[in-house]
Amino acid sequence: MALTIVDSCVNCWACYDVCPSEAIYQSSPHFKINARKCTECDGDFADPQCASICPIEEAILDSSGMPINPIGSLTGIPPEKMAEAMREIQAR
């Protein structure tokens, strides 16, 4: 039972500071979670702390590999609106 940080991580250190298990470490190209130490905050907090402060959607996965903060959940930008803006920018 452990969470995972994937490569959309921007290395902002926020999760590192709030992890109660000191399971998060700086690594290249991005921060990682030590699966042996991670408890998913069970017993400490109602929600996993790293995923509660992480500003990047889809950067932290649960133990089944699903993003805890799916696209659109943090920025409030609807995915189709983001896709449309990206198409527009790339077409310039």
Added chain:
Amino acid sequence: MELTVLGQDSGAAASSCASGSCGSSNDQMGHLPEEIRNKVKNHPCYSEEAHHYFARMHVAVAPACNIQCHYCNRKYDCANESRPGVVSEVLTPDQAVKKTKAVAAAIPQMSVLGIAGPGDPLANPQRTFETFRMLSEQAPDIKLCVSTNGLALPDCVDELAKHNIDHVTITINCVDPDVGARIYPWIYWNNKRVFGRKAAKILIEQQQKGLEMLVARGILVKVNSVMIPGVNDEHLKEVSRIVKEKGAFLHNVMPLISEAEHGTFYGIMGQRGPEPEELQDLQDACAGDMNMMRHCRQCRADAVGLLGEDRGEEFTLDKIDAMDVDYEAAMQVRAAVHEGILEELAEKEAKRARLAAVTVPQSEDQLAPTLRPAMIAVATSGGGLINQHFGHATEFLIYEASPRGVRFIGHRKVDQYCIGGDTCGEKDSALAGSIRSLKGCEAVLCSKIGYEPWSLLESAGIVPNGEHAMEPIEEAVMAVYREMASAGKLVDAAPLAASLSA
């Protein structure tokens, strides 16, 4: 929601006006008590006059953030972009101290070290305070300041006071949670992510509490607000009134920066930023007897140099490693340079006082009070002089001249958005950008100007003027205004070409 206003009578800062510094001066510090003016006279971010002379730097030791703002995208680190929240490299406290000392040795005008992100400094208390602690020991002549969203501020006030930080900037965009819910999607609070109105309410309460605590400690507080048309533009008048009543000494209303390329909520959703005229109108409306800041350049969280310039690339970690710095000697040079600048400023102040005391101007010099004001742009590279080539200007300072005198009303960045990089979209020529940025101005003063921009400016209704090279800005602006008056240009309304979009 109306917040209770505490300490009504503690905000008496603006009540008296030192003679000689009022009216004739465009120094926004004119209304402040002597004690505060002394604290900020060498701070480029707080004193409009100081920003022509003194330099500042930000060290990016604070990457973590505890809130999300709709104008911020935490993924952005483009080296060519210049706005808050953007950096090229995050530093450890040790690296930051080394960089600060190297910069302060190379740029002796440097007076201030700020921590402003790229996240929230107080959401990184260990890295932020470790940096302050080392710097107050190793470079005691450098002023330390910090900029925060305010969420963690009440918990940090004791620590800030301990590190002898006498300037704090709080970004306050609203005092109403319903407005806040349209600016802040979430905050991290008490080990939970809190969304929407509830999040905004907590943030607002923490900001106001932090402001009150800082004022109670005698720490100077500047309030930054981002003007978001249709979201908080009208509301900021109330924000301004409340923060002033609580004792903030300066309010800085900044325009929203929002391009789809930035990947922010506002950028993607098409929220526009304000036009320069809208920003200026709001700043005027907020002014009252409050000190409004108009010279903010919304700099990066790793900016280095005078406001408006960024010499960050000269001081990357590998370049600093290669430098051989004598820190003691550098501190002595700094002291001499700072003293020289302060003497120069004191002379200017004395001159202003003398001019203000002259009560009977010669009649031919008298401008008819009915003449309309005119906006005049200036290209400067610092020192309070007109000393920059038009083509080299990355920004213009905008002054309003009228029969009552000259006042600084803001700056316009030349739109050089993201030069380089092929993902950044189509670019106009720098020249077109310069001319567009001068919308509403009737003249532009610079040290020199080429033939091509000269004719383009003229056809846009803006008179180029290189005749005042190396002259002090305010005097030159007034001289040009007088010329316009003599030529009869100021009787009728501003020409269409200048007042409408050029």
